[in-house]
Amino acid sequence: MAAPVIGATSYVEESSMGTWHDMPAVWLPDDYIAPLRAAGAVVAVLPEQDPALAADALARVDALYLTGGYDVDPAVYGADAHERCDAPRAGRDAWEIALVREATAQGMPILGVCRGAQVLNVARGGTLHQHVPDVVGHDDYQMGDAIFRDLGVSVLPDTLLATLHPLEREVPMYHHQAIDRLGEGLVVAARSVHGLVEAIEDPAQAFCLALQWHPEHDELTAVWDGFVAAARSSAAR
Incomplete structure (x- = not known):
């Protein structure tokens, strides 16, 4: 059977490489997509563009992967921005929300990671805690300097995630919103040791799962394998 094609969202930011400096560039850390390659998928990057093209983009892939990145603009869910929020990326927000809504309408497999979990929730009309330390009273969820912190999560039984992940385990965290x-x-689908929502899913869909933690920095592969298997089934249909 042909490898499924998974569409992955990405950054569009000013970047530098070699002699080229401060150029707008489409980029995505390889950590995000290496597990999909290892699980047998082809990855197509879907940089932000006109949200009206979401259906056309998804017509050419078998699943949607919402990757990490900067904060979702609180204006999208009707809130004023916290002082610790990132500068808005309105184009990326609008594009990814359109992708989520189209993928949901099609019943297409969806996996979200970190920002991806937040985008999924906001696209469905949900809201976010804009700064986790205001909720839990400490900075353990985002230590800074790209240092991931292992914290315990409890996965709820009778969820899709419970078929792919141990019910009690420490996982790598790096997020200041939730x-x-x-x-x-x-x-x-899962909560942290401090009660924060760390995973969500849509039980009405065959595969719609989003993790607030970073499974790409974890040795477990079952989530990736399950997502790619769902994409393969989607391609066969």
């Missing part, structure tokens, strides 16, 4: 009010149709 899911607050759940979006329509979404349920909690």
